[in-house]
Amino acid sequence: MKFGIIVFPGSNCDRDVAMVTQRLLKVPTRMVWHQETDISELDVIVIPGGFSYGDYLRCGAIARFSPVMEQVVAHAQAGKLVLGICNGFQILTEVGLLAGALIRNRNLHFICDRVALRVENAHLPWTKAYCNKEVITLPIAHGEGRYYAEADTLKALEDKGQVVFRYCLPTGEINELANPNGSLNNIAGIVNEQGNVLGMMPHPERMADCMIGGIDGKRLFEGLLITRV
Amino acid sequence: MAQKYHSRIYVTLRSSVLDPAGTAVESGLKQLGYTGVEGVRIGKYIELSVRATSEQAAREQLEQMCDQLLANPTIENYCFELTLVGEKR
Numbered sequence: 001m002k003f004g005i006i007v008f009p010g011s012n013c014d015r016d017v018a019m020v021t022q023r024l025l026k027v028p029t030r031m032v033w034h035q036e037t038d039i040s041e042l043d044v045i046v047i048p049g050g051f052s053y054g055d056y057l058r059c060g061a062i063a064r065f066s067p068v069m070e071q072v073v074a075h076a077q078a079g080k081l082v083l084g085i086c087n088g089f090q091i092l093t094e095v096g097l098l099a100g101a102l103i104r105n106r107n108l109h110f111i112c113d114r115v116a117l118r119v120e121n122a123h124l125p126w127t128k129a130y131c132n133k134e135v136i137t138l139p140i141a142h143g144e145g146r147y148y149a150e151a152d153t154l155k156a157l158e159d160k161g162q163v164v165f166r167y168c169l170p171t172g173e174i175n176e177l178a179n180p181n182g183s184l185n186n187i188a189g190i191v192n193e194q195g196n197v198l199g200m201m202p203h204p205e206r207m208a209d210c211m212i213g214g215i216d217g218k219r220l221f222e223g224l225l226i227t228r229v
Numbered sequence: 230m231a232q233k234y235h236s237r238i239y240v241t242l243r244s245s246v247l248d249p250a251g252t253a254v255e256s257g258l259k260q261l262g263y264t265g266v267e268g269v270r271i272g273k274y275i276e277l278s279v280r281a282t283s284e285q286a287a288r289e290q291l292e293q294m295c296d297q298l299l300a301n302p303t304i305e306n307y308c309f310e311l312t313l314v315g316e317k318r
Binding site: 057058061062065093094100101103104105106107108148149150182 | 245246247249250253298299301303304
């Protein structure tokens with residue numbers, strides 16, 4: 001298995017992801033500059049967090065037109081794995097691989113915090129290392145993370161089990177108190193209908209070492225390796 | 230023969246989307262004493278010039294630009310005005 005991490009001008013979590021896949025998990029990883037057009041040898045594409053193109057116009061709106069994105073879409077359409085974290089999630093919605101949009105946090109603040117999340121669907125390649133309804137802790141750091149979708153889109157996501165992570169209380173309860181940014185249905189992460197494209201606002205790559213707070217995020221990447229063994 | 234058109238594009242949040250910045254500005258206006266203010270919504274205004282063979286062609290280009298990049302149809306609506314600037318070549 002080989003990971004590829006897309007690097008846009010303004011990406012800033014790219015090396016954090018490489019630290020997890022390459023250094024901690026010892027999986028071959030290649031940094032992919034956004035101008036590249038051949039990513040065919042890669043198995044998992046990660047679109048990392050950051051501020052691609054300065055978040056101008058809308059978060060992710062300009063990054064989606066980078067040359068590499070056509071290949072990322074083809075990669076996803078071939079059923080291969082694509083993970084978008086934070087700005088990566090915003091890019092995946094802008095390019096149309098995931099439904100909905102991520103807009104200004106309800107309280108207008110840039111939120112940098114550690115949040116509890118409930119794993120809502122443990123039957124995906126992304127969640128092999130988690131249990132269903134397990135509560136995990138991951139950091140968030142975003143100003144535009146409020147998940148929004150039209151009512152019928154939202155219903156389809158829920159009906160088809162496409163909501164993967166939801167903001168919750170440490171006890172696992174889902175309510176407004178646990179919702180940091182005003183996301184509809186407390187949504188923190190979703191997959192496409194096929195389940196091979198995951199977008200999430202929390203940062204699993206920043207929770208991959210006990211020295212810096214825990215390994216709940218590392219398990220997401222470990223789960224991918226279990227899938228392929 | 231291409232003509233130059235000037236366009237003013239207005240991108241607004243769809244009414245179903247909560248606009249916390251608009252709400253904050255509205256409360257600011259009320260604190261200033263404008264108690265009759267309601268429904269503040271903050272959008273984007275974009276200006277550009279475009280060359281096209283006809284107003285219809287310019288209009289089509291602008292619609293494509295808005296659909297593809299300038300607005301996100303999931304959360305935003307757009308409208309634009311066109312003015313003929315002058316003839317070119």
